[in-house]
Amino acid sequence: xxxxxxxxxxxxxxxxxxxxxxxxxxxxxxxxxxxxxxxxxxxxxxxxxxxxxxxxxxxxxxxxxxxxxxxxxxxxxxxxxxxxxxxxxxxxxxxxxxxxxxxxxxxxxxxxxxxxxxxxxxxxxxxxxxxxxxxxxxxxxxxxxxxxxxxxxxxxxxxxxxxxxxxxxxxxxxx
Amino acid sequence: xxxxxxxxxxxxxxxxxxxxxxxxxxxxxxxxxxxxxxxxxxxxxxxxxxxxxxxxxxxxxxxxxxxxxxxxxxxxxxxxxxxxxxxxxxxxxxxxxxxxxxxxxxxxxxxxxxxxxxxxxxxxxxxxxxxxxxxxxxxxxxxxxxxxxxxxxxxxxxxxxxxxxxxxxxxxxxxxxxxxxxxxxxxxxxxxxxxxxxxxxxxxxxxxxxxxxxxxxxxxxxxxxxxxxxxxxxxxxxxxxxxxxxxxxxxxxxxxxxxxxxxxxxxxxxxxxxxxxxxxxxxxxxxxxxxxxxxxxxxxxxxxxxxxxxxxxxxxxxxxxxxxxxxxxxxxxxxxxxxxxxxxxxxxxxxxxxxxxxxxxxxxxxxxxxxxxxxxxxxxxxxxxxxxxxxxxxxxxxxxxxxxxxxxxxxxxxxxxxxxxxxxxxxxxxxxxxxxxxxxxxxxxxxxxxxxxxxxxxxxxxxxxxxxxxxxxxxxxxxxxxxxxxxxxxxxxxxxxxxxxxxxxxxxxxxxxxxxxxxxxxxxxxxxxxxxxxxxxxxxxxxxxxxx
Numbered sequence: 039x040x041x042x043x044x045x046x047x048x049x050x051x052x053x054x055x056x057x058x059x060x061x062x063x064x065x066x067x068x069x070x071x072x073x074x075x076x077x078x079x080x081x082x083x084x085x086x087x088x089x090x091x092x093x094x095x096x097x098x099x100x101x102x103x104x105x106x107x108x109x110x111x112x113x114x115x116x117x118x119x120x121x122x123x124x125x126x127x128x129x130x131x132x133x134x135x136x137x138x139x140x141x142x143x144x145x146x147x148x149x150x151x152x153x154x155x156x157x158x159x160x161x162x163x164x165x166x167x168x169x170x171x172x173x174x175x176x177x178x179x180x181x182x183x184x185x186x187x188x189x190x191x192x193x194x195x196x197x198x199x200x201x202x203x204x205x206x207x208x209x210x211x212x213x
Numbered sequence: 214x215x216x217x218x219x220x221x222x223x224x225x226x227x228x229x230x231x232x233x234x235x236x237x238x239x240x241x242x243x244x245x246x247x248x249x250x251x252x253x254x255x256x257x258x259x260x261x262x263x264x265x266x267x268x269x270x271x272x273x274x275x276x277x278x279x280x281x282x283x284x285x286x287x288x289x290x291x292x293x294x295x296x297x298x299x300x301x302x303x304x305x306x307x308x309x310x311x312x313x314x315x316x317x318x319x320x321x322x323x324x325x326x327x328x329x330x331x332x333x334x335x336x337x338x339x340x341x342x343x344x345x346x347x348x349x350x351x352x353x354x355x356x357x358x359x360x361x362x363x364x365x366x367x368x369x370x371x372x373x374x375x376x377x378x379x380x381x382x383x384x385x386x387x388x389x390x391x392x393x394x395x396x397x398x399x400x401x402x403x404x405x406x407x408x409x410x411x412x413x414x415x416x417x418x419x420x421x422x423x424x425x426x427x428x429x430x431x432x433x434x435x436x437x438x439x440x441x442x443x444x445x446x447x448x449x450x451x452x453x454x455x456x457x458x459x460x461x462x463x464x465x466x467x468x469x470x471x472x473x474x475x476x477x478x479x480x481x482x483x484x485x486x487x488x489x490x491x492x493x494x495x496x497x498x499x500x501x502x503x504x505x506x507x508x509x510x511x512x513x514x515x516x517x518x519x520x521x522x523x524x525x526x527x528x529x530x531x532x533x534x535x536x537x538x539x540x541x542x543x544x545x546x547x548x549x550x551x552x553x554x555x556x557x558x559x560x561x562x563x564x565x566x567x568x569x570x571x572x573x574x575x576x577x578x579x580x581x582x583x584x585x586x587x588x589x590x591x592x593x594x595x596x597x598x599x600x601x602x603x604x605x606x607x608x609x610x611x612x613x614x615x616x617x618x619x620x621x622x623x624x625x626x627x628x629x630x631x632x633x634x635x636x637x638x639x640x641x642x643x644x645x646x647x648x649x650x651x652x653x654x655x656x657x658x659x660x661x662x663x664x665x666x667x668x669x670x671x672x673x674x675x676x677x678x679x680x681x682x683x684x685x686x687x688x689x690x691x692x693x694x695x696x697x698x699x700x701x702x703x704x705x706x707x708x709x710x711x712x713x714x715x716x717x718x719x720x721x722x723x724x725x726x727x728x729x730x731x732x733x734x735x736x737x738x739x740x741x742x743x744x745x746x747x748x749x750x751x752x753x754x755x756x757x758x759x760x761x
Contacts, residue, residue, distance in 0.1 A: 076633075079633065083699045084699070108627075147261070147264050150265035165262065169263045170266040174229065175224070175227065193227070197258060
C-alpha cells in the first residue's frame with residue numbers, strides 16, 4: 039500500500055533522530071533501540087490520526103518522548119512527582135550575575151555532552167526536551183505533568199549542575 | 214523594576230513567557246545593561262547545550278520493520294488459526310496413535326509387575342529418614358540460595374544502575390537468613406534403625422517427627438505427630454494432628470486434631486479422635502471403642518466400622534461392614550455394604566450401586582433416614598457448565614485474579630508490556646518457541662533432579678514453569694488490549710489494555726468445543742513472548758551494553 043511505502047520512507051528519514059532522542063532520554067543504546075522501534079510502531083498504528091499541518095518530527099518526537107518518560111517511570115528511574123518546585127528553587131545557588139560563566143567553548147562540546155548524559159534523569163529529560171527536541175515549556179510541562187515554572191526551575195538546576203561538573207573537571211571556560 | 218531573577222532569565226531566553234510578560238521584561242532589559250549581559254550569557258549557554266546535544270553518534274544500522282502487515286487483529290487471528298490447526302492435528306495424532314500405544318504398553322508392563330505401593334512408600338520414607346535430615350537441610354539451603362541468586366539477578370537486570378543497592382539487599386537477605394532461626398528448631402526429630410520408642414512417662418512439647426522400622430509411642434505429644442515406618446503404634450495421646458505412613462498403623466490413644474494416614478493395615482482401636490480422619494489402606498478398621506469426633510473419609514479394600522463416627526462417613530472401596538454407629542449420613546462408593554448386628558445410622562445412606570442386593574441389612578440394624586441407590590456413573594455425566602451460575606462466578610473471580618496479578622507483574626516488569634507479535638511468520642516462531650519451552654522446561658527440570666545437586670534447580674525450574682504458564686495469557690492479554698484499544702487512544706493505559714485483553718481472552722477460551730485449543734494456543738504464544746524477552750535480555754548481556 040502507498041501509505042506503508044510512505045511510512046517506510048519516513049522511518050528511514052527519521053530513524054536516526056528518533057533514536058538520538060531516545061538514547062539521550064534513556065541514556066542507554068539498548069533501551070533506545072527498542073524504544074525507537076516501539077515509537078515507530080505506535081506512530082504507524084496512529085498514522086491515520088496524524089495531522090499533516092504539524093511537522094512530522096514534532097509529532098513523532100512527542101510519541102517518542104512520552105514513551106521514554108513512561109519507560110523511565112515504569113523502571114522507577116524517574117519519580118512520578120518531580121519534587122517540589124519551591125524546594126528546588128531554594129536549592130538554586132544564587133549566582134552572582136557577574137560571575138555567571140558561559141559553560142565552555144566549542145572545543146569542549148564533547149565534555150559538555152558527557153556532562154549532560156551524567157545528569158540525573160529529572161534534570162536531563164527536560165533539558166533534552168527543551169534543547170534537542172525544541173519542545174515548548176508548556177509541552178514539556180504537559181509531558182512531565184508539572185507546571186511551566188517548574189520546568190524552568192528544573193532547567194536552571196540542570197545548568198547549575200552542568201557548571202559544577204565542568205568546573206570540577208577543570209574544563210570550564212570563564213569569560 | 215529590580216533585576217531579573219534566574220527563573221525569569223531562563224523563561225525569557227527560551228521564549229517561554231507570554232507576550233505581556235515578555236514585553237514587560239523587554240522594557241526592563243532596554244534600560245538595564247546588567248540584566249542584558251545575563252540574558253546573553255544564558256542564550257550563549259543554551260546555544261552550547263544545543264550544539265553538544267546535536268553531536269552525532271554512531272547509530273546502529275536499523276533494519277526497516279515490515280510496517281505493512283502483522284499489526285491488525287485479522288492477521289493475528291489468521292496466524293493463530295493456522296498455528297492452532299497445526300497444534301490440533303499434532304494433538305489429535307498424539308492422542309489416537311501414540312496415546313493409545315503408550316497406554317497399552319504401560320498396561321502390559323504393569324500387568325506383569327505391580328509394585329506394592331506401601332512397600333515403595335515405606336522404602337522411600339525410610340531412605341529419607343536414614344539419609345536424612347542433613348540432605349533436606351542442604352537442599353533447603355540450596356533452594357533458598359538459588360532463589361535468592363535468581364531474584365538478585367533479576368533485580369540486577371532491571372535496576373542496572375543500582376547494583377550497589379542490590380549488593381546491599383543481598384547482604385541483608387543472607388545475613389537475615391543466617392540469624393533467623395530455621396523452622397527445624399520448632400520440631401523434635403527422632404530417628405532410629407529398629408525400634409524407636411517414646412516411653413509412657415515421656416512428654417514431647419513440640420511437634421514430633423519420628424521414624425524407624427517400628428515406632429511405638431506410649432508417651433504424650435503436645436504438638437503434631439508426623440511418623441513413618443513399617444510398624445507404627447500410638448498408645449499415648451497426641452494433642453495436635455497425626456500424619457502416619459506405614460505398613461501397619463495402629464492408633465489406640467487419643468488425638469486432639471485430625472488423623473491422616475495410609476497403611477496396608479490401619480487400625481483404630483479405642484482411639485478418641487476429636488477431628489476428622491482421612492485414611493487409606495487395604496484394610497481399615499475403626500474398631501470397638503473408637504470415636505471419631507467429626508467426619509471419617511476412608512478409602513480401602515475392606516473397611517470395618519465397629520466404633521462410632523459422630524458425623525458423616527464417606528467410603529470408597531470394595532466392601533464396608535458397619536456394626537458400630539454413624540451419627541449422620543453414609544456415602545458409600547463400594548461393591549458391598551453390610552449393616553451387621555445393631556448397627557445404627559443417624560441419617561441417610563447413599564449407596565452408589567445399581568444392585569440393591571449388595572446392601573445387606575441385619576434385622577436389628579437401624580437407619581433413621583432413607584436409603585438411596587444411584588449408579589456410580591449417573592452423576593459423572595458431563596453437565597452443561599454454562600447453565601451453572603457457579604461457572605460464571607468462577608470466571609469473574611479468575612478474571613479479577615488475573616487482572617490483579619497482571620497489573621502487579623507488568624508494573625514490575627514494564628518490558629513485558631512492550632512485547633510485540635510480528636507478522637504471521639514471526640507469530641509462528643513465537644508459538645514454536647513457546648511450545649518448545651512448555652515441553653522442554655519440565656523435562657529438563659526433572660532430568661536435573663536425577664542428580665543430587667540438581668534437585669533445587671528442579672524445584673525452582675518447575676516453579677518458574679508454573680509461573681510462566683499462568684502469566685503467559687496475561688502478557689498476551691496486555692498486548693491484545695493495546696491492539697484492541699489502539700483506535701481509542703487508550704492504548705497506553707496499563708489497567709485498561711490489560712482488562713480489555715483479559716476480557717477477550719476469557720471469552721475466547723470458554724467458547725464451546727474450541728475453547729480448549731484456543732487456551733492452549735494462547736498459552737503457547739504467551740510463553741513464547743516471555744521467552745523471547747528473556748532471550749533478548751541474554752543477548753543484551755552478551756553484548757555488554759550495560760549502562761552503569
